[in-house]
Amino acid sequence: NTSTVQAWRAGLLTFHADPAFSENAHSWIEDGLLIVADGKVQAAGDWSTLHASLPPGTPVTDWRGKIITAGFIDAHVHYPQTDMIASPAPGLLPWLEQYTFPTERAFADPAHAAQVAEFFLDELLRVGTTTALVYCTVHPQSVDAFFTASEARGLRMIAGKVLMDRHCPDFLCDTAEQGARDTEELIRRWHKHERSLYAITPRFAPTSTEEQMHLAGELARRYQDTYLQTHVSENEDECKWVKALYPQARSYLDVYDRYGMLRPRAVFGHCIWLDDEDRARIAATQSAAAVCPTSNLFLGSGLFDFEEADRAGMRMALATDVGAGTSFSMLQTMNEAYKVARLKGSYLPALRMFYLATLGAARSLHLDDRIGSLAAGNEADFVVLDPRATPLLARRTERADSLEEVLFALALLGDDRAIAATYSGGRQVHVR
Numbered sequence: 001n002t003s004t005v006q007a008w009r010a011g012l013l014t015f016h017a018d019p020a021f022s023e024n025a026h027s028w029i030e031d032g033l034l035i036v037a038d039g040k041v042q043a044a045g046d047w048s049t050l051h052a053s054l055p056p057g058t059p060v061t062d063w064r065g066k067i068i069t070a071g072f073i074d075a076h077v078h079y080p081q082t083d084m085i086a087s088p089a090p091g092l093l094p095w096l097e098q099y100t101f102p103t104e105r106a107f108a109d110p111a112h113a114a115q116v117a118e119f120f121l122d123e124l125l126r127v128g129t130t131t132a133l134v135y136c137t138v139h140p141q142s143v144d145a146f147f148t149a150s151e152a153r154g155l156r157m158i159a160g161k162v163l164m165d166r167h168c169p170d171f172l173c174d175t176a177e178q179g180a181r182d183t184e185e186l187i188r189r190w191h192k193h194e195r196s197l198y199a200i201t202p203r204f205a206p207t208s209t210e211e212q213m214h215l216a217g218e219l220a221r222r223y224q225d226t227y228l229q230t231h232v233s234e235n236e237d238e239c240k241w242v243k244a245l246y247p248q249a250r251s252y253l254d255v256y257d258r259y260g261m262l263r264p265r266a267v268f269g270h271c272i273w274l275d276d277e278d279r280a281r282i283a284a285t286q287s288a289a290a291v292c293p294t295s296n297l298f299l300g301s302g303l304f305d306f307e308e309a310d311r312a313g314m315r316m317a318l319a320t321d322v323g324a325g326t327s328f329s330m331l332q333t334m335n336e337a338y339k340v341a342r343l344k345g346s347y348l349p350a351l352r353m354f355y356l357a358t359l360g361a362a363r364s365l366h367l368d369d370r371i372g373s374l375a376a377g378n379e380a381d382f383v384v385l386d387p388r389a390t391p392l393l394a395r396r397t398e399r400a401d402s403l404e405e406v407l408f409a410l411a412l413l414g415d416d417r418a419i420a421a422t423y424s425g426g427r428q429v430h431v432r
């Protein structure tokens with residue numbers, strides 16, 4: 001019953017700004033109380049000042065020693081690629097041919113799609129991810145299967161049907177017309193239905209004809225409050241291919257710009273081989289980058305430039321990009337983001353990484369009025385982190401001198417074992 005008040009006692013970590021640009025970006029309450037009513041955060045504060053305000057008989061779950069923060073947000077992930085995670089191939093384009101396309105073919109079958117969607121959602125919740133921006137396949141039934149499964153669990157999810165009408169096997173090809181019709185129908189069926197939101201999803205410029213790009217751009221204009229997701233500047237071979245296919249465009253990102261796809265709620269996966277003008281366009285249009293370090297290292301795509309992105313003022317969010325990503329865990333994604341930043345000569349504090357997986361991601365999605373922090377009124381999607389989940393983590397945590405060190409150990413050493421519980425809309429959706 002979500003109309004009853006519930007409460008949790010734990011350390012509370014929440015953000016109100018980007019730690020890279022603000023002194024007081026986060027708040028940390030070591031002995032905190034989180035109060036939830038009707039699936040929304042009612043208050044988050046000190047146990048000592050808040051507990052007296054609880055209605056008599058309110059159940060209080062005691063998570064002392066653990067850390068509650070907003071549920072993680074994965075800004076780019078392919079649910080149909082769950083079964084092909086960790087498939088070896090020499091780079092993006094061979095990997096797509098050898099593994100991705102054959103795997104996605106099976107989603108013509110709604111029963112298969114439904115079964116994979118359940119496994120995928122189990123896995124997200126096990127690693128503390130409560131919202132994701134999800135690619136389905138070219139089959140509209142893969143979208144129906146996904147939202148049916150996510151709504152049954154009450155989750156806030158964003159997803160869409162892949163648009164792809166060239167340079168792909170026949171069994172995965174739509175047409176410009178049919179793809180646009182299917183997309184429009186799916187928007188009407190799912191966008192803003194319960195907690196579902198729709199993402200117009202041209203896979204990437206090479207697999208869409210100019211006609212399909214044009215129609216996708218029209219839909220993005222007509223349905224302004226939907227999302228748009230695609231891939232950009234991931235791999236050097238891919239960039240060369242796009243240059244040959246769209247010789248009139250100034251850059252790869254400019255292909256999307258010309259079709260009107262840069263706008264708030266447009267999220268571009270990877271963004272590795274951008275130039276300054278591209279970065280400025282993403283910032284100016286309030287679009288966002290989904291940064292996928294485990295995928296980029298796995299496929300050898302390249303290293304995202306956090307410093308240049310910050311200089312341009314780009315919105316950005318961390319993302320797994322499973323099946324090219326090698327873990328569903330946003331903690332493991334932080335681990336590899338940290339190392340990518342180091343290889344570029346920059347530095348990501350743990351607080352920044354947690355921001356990029358929570359409030360920063362919510363801002364990238366223009367959803368920070370609902371998710372991404374423990375602010376009063378937000379949807380009660382949160383995660384309980386256990387900094388003593390394994391013997392090694394416990395040992396490191398015992399020796400930590402600051403919150404930053406505890407969070408850093410969680411990011412570098414943590415995985416599904418560090419997620420004690422996951423809550424969505426105030427309901428427990430996972431417990432370890």
Ligand code: GUN
Pocket residue numbers: 078092096100203204231234295321324
């Ligand atoms: N580019 C186009 N499609 C894909 C995909 O499925 N995964 C990744 N990583 N890149 C892509």
Ligand code: FE
Pocket residue numbers: 076077078231269321
């Ligand atoms: Fe991807």
